Amino acid sequence: MQIIINGFIYHKTAERYADCFDRYGVNTQTNKFAISDGVSKSFFPGIWADLLIDFFIKNEKRINIADIKSYKLIQDEWIKRVGEIVNKPNQKYFVRNFFIQGRPAAATFVGLHFFEEGGSLKWEAFALGDSFLFFVPSYLTNVRDTLDNITYLSSKKDFEFNNFPDFFDSRSNTNKGKIRQKKNELKSGTFYLMTDALSEWFISEKQRAMQIISEWKTQSDFEQSIISLRKQTLQNDDSAILIIKVVEDNSDKINYKNIAVTDFSGLLEIEKGEVEKLEVENKKIQKKESTVKENSDSIASNESQDVKNKKNELPSSEYIVDLTNKEEPKEKEKGFWKKRKENWEKQIDDFSDFIGIFKKNKPEKETHIENESAEEEQKKESVDNRELKDTQKEEKNEANKNGNKDDNLKGHKNSKSSDSDEDISSITDKF
Numbered sequence: 001m002q003i004i005i006n007g008f009i010y011h012k013t014a015e016r017y018a019d020c021f022d023r024y025g026v027n028t029q030t031n032k033f034a035i036s037d038g039v040s041k042s043f044f045p046g047i048w049a050d051l052l053i054d055f056f057i058k059n060e061k062r063i064n065i066a067d068i069k070s071y072k073l074i075q076d077e078w079i080k081r082v083g084e085i086v087n088k089p090n091q092k093y094f095v096r097n098f099f100i101q102g103r104p105a106a107a108t109f110v111g112l113h114f115f116e117e118g119g120s121l122k123w124e125a126f127a128l129g130d131s132f133l134f135f136v137p138s139y140l141t142n143v144r145d146t147l148d149n150i151t152y153l154s155s156k157k158d159f160e161f162n163n164f165p166d167f168f169d170s171r172s173n174t175n176k177g178k179i180r181q182k183k184n185e186l187k188s189g190t191f192y193l194m195t196d197a198l199s200e201w202f203i204s205e206k207q208r209a210m211q212i213i214s215e216w217k218t219q220s221d222f223e224q225s226i227i228s229l230r231k232q233t234l235q236n237d238d239s240a241i242l243i244i245k246v247v248e249d250n251s252d253k254i255n256y257k258n259i260a261v262t263d264f265s266g267l268l269e270i271e272k273g274e275v276e277k278l279e280v281e282n283k284k285i286q287k288k289e290s291t292v293k294e295n296s297d298s299i300a301s302n303e304s305q306d307v308k309n310k311k312n313e314l315p316s317s318e319y320i321v322d323l324t325n326k327e328e329p330k331e332k333e334k335g336f337w338k339k340r341k342e343n344w345e346k347q348i349d350d351f352s353d354f355i356g357i358f359k360k361n362k363p364e365k366e367t368h369i370e371n372e373s374a375e376e377e378q379k380k381e382s383v384d385n386r387e388l389k390d391t392q393k394e395e396k397n398e399a400n401k402n403g404n405k406d407d408n409l410k411g412h413k414n415s416k417s418s419d420s421d422e423d424i425s426s427i428t429d430k431f
Contacts (some may be wrong), residue, residue, distance in 0.1 A: 002247040007242040007261030008222035017267045022195045023241035027057035028256050029112040037195040039106035044082045048105030048170045056111045078170045105170035121186040127153045128179045130165040132199035139186035142208045155180045161200045191244040198239035219262045224413040
């Protein structure tokens, strides 16, 4: 028999391979093939799926589902590996608590084995969970309505998929669900080992699914196809598949012609390198942005310092107002009130001059001006006295002419003249 193997794997949309818990394995020495789906909500499911596959494909013996002792060895190895991770110094406290509490990992599983028995080649498989094995005979070229002519194996009793599959438990001696097993003659045809998302799609699409699968030649083909199918009917879940084609070549031996199985660990390494490269680029960008910000801050600081320096260089004056502070300097305020006081004193002095009240210690110039004013007033009074005397003389002459004026009137006039002289004298004395 001639064997041709292809294997592909891809993570969920918007996630990475580091977040993918689907696994598969091929061992041409033992003629064993396996696929497993780590239940994402369990505790370190990826490690558990790896251990189940490694143990199965490396074991040269026939499948023995009752081998509890060997199964316990796998569980012990899982506890050891997870314990090393959990006890790292930088590990989160809740992860350690989960481990102490006995949180288990869970994984579905399908294992296939080719072997010789009684002079003929046979195949044997067992499964637990919603991962499937399908065998399509080479003579079956059209599968449209049912899977009657297709051999399939899973612990599911129906084709309804949900989030609660059967699984192998990393801590308990009993698993969830019942392991299913099948055995038959090895004939020409194709074995498909798939995890749940692809299994559901295959059951639904049948012939179309087989046609699309036949076009997957490379990992890139598989990825592009999965991305496209997720926009149609394929669920967004980790997807893994092993395609094992058996071709009759009239030989009673198993010959591997071509094996093209994508190395999952290699995908992880490539992704890790890309992530590290991206982190380096991000650090460069952040450093560049930080440098630009520092330069901007430095320029802004220098400009601010220049403004402060120019402000300090301005002349200090009581007439300059600090516009930034919007308050006048105290010096200007003092000068304002000083000038106001001087104006008030001048007004008081002018008013005192007006009413004739003189202050002591007057300046010489002001005294001279006041003396001149007094002389002018005296001159004016002398003129007024002369005019008054002339008036009196005229009245006297007039009285003499008329002769009809009696002495009483004359005495009255003399008395009035005397009174006027007294009033003028009193006014003169005041000045």
